[in-house]
Amino acid sequence: MKRENQKRDEYLKRAAAIAFALMLWQAAAMALSQRLLLVSPIQVAVRLGSLLLEGSFWRTVLYSFLRIEAGFLLGLFAGAVLAAAAARFSLLEILIWPFMTAVKSVPVASFIILSLIWLGASGLSVFISFLMVLPIVYFNVLEGMKSTDRKLLEMAEVFAIPWGRRMRYLYLPQVKPFLLSACRTALGISWKAGIAAEVIGIPDGSIGERLYEAKIYLDTADLFAWTLVIVLLSALFEKLFLWGMKKGFARLESA
Template identity: 40%
Template sequence: MCLKRGRTLLQYAISPAVWLGVWQLASMAVGMDLLLPSPMAVAASLWKLAGTPQFWLSALFTLGRVCQGVLGGVALGSALALLTHFTVWGERIFAPAIRVMRATPVVSFILLVYLWVDRATIPAVVAGLMVLPILWGNLTVGLESVDRQLLELARAYRFGRWKTLRLIYLPSLRTHFASGLLNAFGLAWKSGVAAEVICPPALAIGSRIQQAKVALETPELFAWTLVIVALSLGLEGILRRVVHPREERGQ
């Protein structure tokens, strides 16, 4: 058992070790921390940042904004998927608008939302707008692929709308919802941080990235980037365990 765990840890450690080595060699070849800081310089900067309350508050506020946007996007995307599937007028009114939303670049959303809402609210709104069309698309596909024989059986047994939704539609939509949420969360996280960089609030990771760029603090810029990546991977891992608990146990 210990030998197996050791091999597993070694397999996971090989890739980071190789890329850290490449990073170190590239930094030595460049010879300027302003252009490409070494891993040790970035680690020192990260350690220094972690000792300040602003670091934790910035990470917490960014996380809160993105989660607010994700929850809003999930709620609206789910409601619109049901509306466009079960009503003709919902399909005609909302489906074209959602498709346009899906084709619009993130930067355009950020700049447009900046005209309408408070700066601190922009990341949450942008994150929600990124989640909505993805979840709507996945749930729409799921609703269209529900087994017709099960629906006929529900009609034969005179199931009500709520009972049909609970016993037939929701189990069929579980996989589509989970995959859509996982895909949407990564995009929401990146777009939320991008919105903070372009329209920096008072306390946010994006604001600190913007400040580091203006001050030419490249090690700090890399340190905040590592924080973004670490939080994204950690949150996606937690979310994956929540939406796919059986698969995680099987592994």
């Protein structure tokens, strides 16, 4: 009961914070009184409502959503697999290190421009999202595996416990918080990088194209409405994905 009350209080505090932010936004829009520079939340809500009635809106959302999340999932899978392999073979970790460091450090704009030369616009958001997610997952999972109790690993070595069982019963519980944290960070970054790639590459039928058009036509209401769509999509998928991961970990631990 106490836990439920705490959750309810937390939701109420967040709702109050959102309400305060909206009121501040509305006050700023009214004080500025320049729709070209800052539209009010009411105007954004009206524009978003009209977008929801357009058939092209849902096709645009689906286009960007599928590509960005495909890049995220590919980066998650590749990063986790490479981290597991690097944890087992130290030579592989040394060989991978310069590539992961470069991907983590090079500005995303550089990758976007290179990717436009290599891939064209249609696959751009998939590749950029993949690149941004890969090092985050890799370094977090590798750190989690390295922090596993050495005595337990030595015992597993003495008793010749198969690698698969070691992964499930020794590494997985240790890696879990690192992987969840990595996914929480990577999900947001994948959307930021993926949409940025679309704005630069302007693939047909993407959210990035709609943002670019809003800039060209100085349509601030459209810009804010599509930005709100991006925030909502990112937050919703993050909640669902992390919930699914936690359920999956719970099943593995109870099996």
